[in-house]
Amino acid sequence: MDYRFSQEQEAFRVEVREFLRKELPEDREQDEEADSEEDWRFRRQFHKKLAARGWLVPHWPRQYGGADMGILEQVIMREEMAYHRAPLLDIFGVNMLGPVLMMYGTDEQKGQHLPGIASGEVTWCQGYSEPGSGSDLASLQTRAVRDGDDYVINGQKIWTSNAHRADWMFLLARTDQEAPKHKGISFFLTPMRAPGISHRPLINLADLHGFNEVFFEDLRVPAKNIVGDENRGWYVGAALLDFERSGIGSSAQSRRALNDLVGYWRETSGNGAAPSTGLRAGSARVRHLLADLMIETEVGRFLSYRVASMQARGEVPNAESSVAKVYLSELSQRVANAGVQIMGLYGPVRSESKKWARLRGQFALTYMVRLGQTIAGGTSEIQRNIVAQRGLGLPRA
Numbered sequence: 001m002d003y004r005f006s007q008e009q010e011a012f013r014v015e016v017r018e019f020l021r022k023e024l025p026e027d028r029e030q031d032e033e034a035d036s037e038e039d040w041r042f043r044r045q046f047h048k049k050l051a052a053r054g055w056l057v058p059h060w061p062r063q064y065g066g067a068d069m070g071i072l073e074q075v076i077m078r079e080e081m082a083y084h085r086a087p088l089l090d091i092f093g094v095n096m097l098g099p100v101l102m103m104y105g106t107d108e109q110k111g112q113h114l115p116g117i118a119s120g121e122v123t124w125c126q127g128y129s130e131p132g133s134g135s136d137l138a139s140l141q142t143r144a145v146r147d148g149d150d151y152v153i154n155g156q157k158i159w160t161s162n163a164h165r166a167d168w169m170f171l172l173a174r175t176d177q178e179a180p181k182h183k184g185i186s187f188f189l190t191p192m193r194a195p196g197i198s199h200r201p202l203i204n205l206a207d208l209h210g211f212n213e214v215f216f217e218d219l220r221v222p223a224k225n226i227v228g229d230e231n232r233g234w235y236v237g238a239a240l241l242d243f244e245r246s247g248i249g250s251s252a253q254s255r256r257a258l259n260d261l262v263g264y265w266r267e268t269s270g271n272g273a274a275p276s277t278g279l280r281a282g283s284a285r286v287r288h289l290l291a292d293l294m295i296e297t298e299v300g301r302f303l304s305y306r307v308a309s310m311q312a313r314g315e316v317p318n319a320e321s322s323v324a325k326v327y328l329s330e331l332s333q334r335v336a337n338a339g340v341q342i343m344g345l346y347g348p349v350r351s352e353s354k355k356w357a358r359l360r361g362q363f364a365l366t367y368m369v370r371l372g373q374t375i376a377g378g379t380s381e382i383q384r385n386i387v388a389q390r391g392l393g394l395p396r397a
């Protein structure tokens, strides 16, 4: 197996790096921390610059605002973006809805929505999870009832990332109450600023507002906003989850965090002891921990490349994506944990306490934020179930 990129792809990587170094301020806070109005504006402007080059969706056809490149160029783009901590404005539109519309959308839906995603003008959120339906998503209770040319939607979503920023939402709702649970669901598109839709913030344990509860009270959605067939939305929604699961962003994030940590350890411990830990530069404990993490980030990178190379060959990775998801999300937690430990007393200090924060307090923050990674997009237990059943052929539990 050969994961080398071609000369052209390596040249593209250099071009992307130069662009990112020029456009991203050195002292920018880490992506997760940035939920202020100011940062949101920065993200929008930055994404418009990417879009102007067709780089927001490099692998999409030009007719929809892409650059007609391949999956591997998209992988390079994501890898460099994550390594340089470039903000990701709209993973839901770019990575999920866009590819699904290309597969299942009507010409009208494609024409209406794809250019806005590719230009960074319109952002999306994902209305899947409900208070009683997360891992068992097909048990969802939000109802959509036909009324003339519209559906009237009532119910609630939860953990909806970016609902407070997004312009549109794609959501799953039950359109047939009698059918078996996977068979009575449809996939809808709705603007977020419509009568009958409201949201309430949920603050995570890092004290950040990333996700929300969303409520539908007699929300009217035109029937032409269903993607795919009525009652077949489960299959549209599931296809959506197959996109962009290589985890390459997570792998590059861990590699960057580890490089920062190694740099910090070299600098602060010098030839003597690191001031906040008392551990010496040659401490076997730290050396071995960093070496282990280096090995693991390399393993993670190649797991991602395996998924991406399958996608590039037109195959649909399944258990392979779950392997990468479990490994990389758990690795990101191990890296954050190591950061907090190795930095000793400075470890838990966040960037608000500028005087004492080291590496902009990133490890204190990521230690908390990364906890969600083994839950979002399917928990580690669910991914392990997939690996056991579809990867190893074991019976269902």
Ligand SMILES: Cc1cc2nc3c(=O)[nH]c(=O)nc-3n(C[C@H](O)[C@H](O)[C@H](O)COP(=O)(O)OP(=O)(O)OC[C@H]3O[C@@H](n4cnc5c(N)ncnc54)[C@H](O)[C@@H]3O)c2cc1C
Residues within 6 Å of the ligand: 125, 126, 127, 128, 129, 130, 131, 132, 133, 134, 135, 136, 158, 159, 160, 161, 162, 211, 372, 373, 375, 376, 377, 378, 379, 380, 381, 382, 385
């Ligand atoms: C940071 C973050 C962002 C998110 N963003 C969004 C979003 O934008 N849109 C959206 O729709 N959702 C979003 N979610 C929700 C996410 O998809 C769900 O939290 C996830 O699917 C788990 O569902 P749940 O929280 O209901 O937990 P549950 O499904 O209730 O699971 C509880 C526990 O039981 C375990 N469990 C459940 N079933 C099984 C089983 N069959 N075998 C073994 N163990 C099992 C789970 O692994 C978990 O540990 C987000 C979550 C997080 C953390």
